[in-house]
Amino acid sequence: MDYLQITGGTKLSGAIDISGAKNSALPVIAATILSDQPVELTNLPNVVDIRTLLKLLSILGSEVEHNETVATVNNGTMNSTKAVYEIVSKMRASILVLGPLLARFGECEVSLPGGCAIGQRPIDLHLKALEAMGATIEIKGGYVRAEAPEGLKGAKIVFDKITVGGTENTVMAAALAHGTTTIVNAAKEPEIVQLCEMIASAGVKVEGIGTSEITIEGTGQKPLVFKPVEIIPDRIEAGTYLCAAAITNSTVTLNRVNATHIQASIDKLEAMGCSFDINDDVITITSSDRLKPVSLITTEYPGFPTDMQAQFMAVATMAIGESVIEERLFENRFMHVSELNRLGSDIWLKGSVAAVRPVAELYGADVMATDLRASSALVLAGLVAKGVTNVHRIYHLDRGYDNLEGKLSALGANIQRLSE
Numbered sequence: 161m162d163y164l165q166i167t168g169g170t171k172l173s174g175a176i177d178i179s180g181a182k183n184s185a186l187p188v189i190a191a192t193i194l195s196d197q198p199v200e201l202t203n204l205p206n207v208v209d210i211r212t213l214l215k216l217l218s219i220l221g222s223e224v225e226h227n228e229t230v231a232t233v234n235n236g237t238m239n240s241t242k243a244v245y246e247i248v249s250k251m252r253a254s255i256l257v258l259g260p261l262l263a264r265f266g267e268c269e270v271s272l273p274g275g276c277a278i279g280q281r282p283i284d285l286h287l288k289a290l291e292a293m294g295a296t297i298e299i300k301g302g303y304v305r306a307e308a309p310e311g312l313k314g315a316k317i318v319f320d321k322i323t324v325g326g327t328e329n330t331v332m333a334a335a336l337a338h339g340t341t342t343i344v345n346a347a348k349e350p351e352i353v354q355l356c357e358m359i360a361s362a363g364v365k366v367e368g369i370g371t372s373e374i375t376i377e378g379t380g381q382k383p384l385v386f387k388p389v390e391i392i393p394d395r396i397e398a399g400t401y402l403c404a405a406a407i408t409n410s411t412v413t414l415n416r417v418n419a420t421h422i423q424a425s426i427d428k429l430e431a432m433g434c435s436f437d438i439n440d441d442v443i444t445i446t447s448s449d450r451l452k453p454v455s456l457i458t459t460e461y462p463g464f465p466t467d468m469q470a471q472f473m474a475v476a477t478m479a480i481g482e483s484v485i486e487e488r489l490f491e492n493r494f495m496h497v498s499e500l501n502r503l504g505s506d507i508w509l510k511g512s513v514a515a516v517r518p519v520a521e522l523y524g525a526d527v528m529a530t531d532l533r534a535s536s537a538l539v540l541a542g543l544v545a546k547g548v549t550n551v552h553r554i555y556h557l558d559r560g561y562d563n564l565e566g567k568l569s570a571l572g573a574n575i576q577r578l579s580e
């Protein structure tokens with residue numbers, strides 16, 4: 161198994177390119193199921209989760225050509241609608257094939273994803289939405305079996321809770337449904353916007369893109385013909401490198417970023433004393449040697465993202481004063497706290513709130529990654545910790561960060577990938 165070895169204390173400098181967004185590429189790949197023609201995808205991040213979802217499509221009979229950041233997917237040859245446990249258990253986001261498979265073929269079986277390190281993560285809202293659209297759903301033998309032999313019907317879906325994946329599954333299902341679907345309390349993340357625009361550019365009438373009420377006129381099971389899709393920049397990857405600059409008191413430039421998508425992170429880093437120079441899709445951050453404490457609460461877009469909570473906690477360990485961080489989306493997304501404390505931070509947890517108290521220094525140690533963003537927080541802490549930090553179980557990082565050690569090395573960090 162690989163691990164990352166980081167010798168802390170080096171300032172970063174220079175520029176790197178931000179990759180395509182994993183969390184946009186995944187629903188975009190799932191949406192290709194709505195078509196029986198080849199679809200070209202560019203600016204894919206070169207990460208394991210993308211390879212996993214493309215592999216699932218191949219298992220279902222699709223023709224997939226994939227080379228690092230580009231892929232052509234032809235789902236015209238798909239001959240199975242069963243998303244098997246072996247793949248779904250590796251990646252929860254495989255549940256995103258449920259809506260498009262059901263909408264196009266009128267039936268499918270998808271393994272139940274189960275819980276994960278950050279929380280229970282139920283899919284009840286995905287299922288309720290599809291049932292409201294006329295699907296019959298049964299859970300048996302660890303699989304969700306969904307049927308709608310006459311196709312899905314447009315419906316008014318009111319989500320009790322804002323759900324990114326639930327909104328995505330419903331948008332995809334609605335695209336091929338008979339009639340009009342309205343999604344109320346829809347998620348507004350940039351990844352949802354990209355998915356809706358992809359579907360709209362195939363000729364489907366989609367209204368309210370980027371708002372909490374989306375209306376979609378379905379094609380009545382007529383497959384879509386997509387234009388090539390270029391994946392948007394990864395706002396969480398960009399935010400993570402901003403945090404890398406902040407924690408090491410450095411000046412770093414990020415190319416190919418959408419500043420609007422990371423406004424919440426920029427605002428918090430500004431409040432901590434960092435300054436920004438933003439020019440189109442290029443952002444330069446300059447940190448401060450006296451970072452101020454931060455107070456943040458995770459919430460849905462455009463609020464502060466849960467996917468940046470762990471990285472900000474790492475930065476907060478270097479602030480002068482006590483920071484308060486509240487996690488409102490996932491009940492168990494503080495697994496990084498005990499690992500950060502192994503590096504010498506002083507973080508106290510009470511329920512969903514963490515108090516990060518100032519410490520003079522962090523010290524290198526062996527730490528274990530528990531989920532994707534927790535892992536990147538440990539890497540960030542390793543960049544400032546005195547001595548050597550070994551971050552183990554980095555397969556979590558490989559799922560979602562494209563060439564993390566290569567990009568950090570290019571900025572001057574002392575980081576290398578080794579084998580246990």
Ligand code: EPZ
Nearest residue numbers: 183253281282283284285286323324325326467489490532
């Ligand atoms: C997406 O997960 C992202 N994953 C997550 O990123 C991200 O943390 C999350 O959205 C929130 O922004 C992908 O896009 C592939 P949700 P998703 O449904 O869609 C509850 C990362 O690190 N809920 O918006 O699974 C749920 O438990 C990952 O890249 C239900 O109760 O998140 C949570 O509390 C991790 N029932 C809240 O809603 C449901 O049916 C939001 O979850 C669905 C969700």
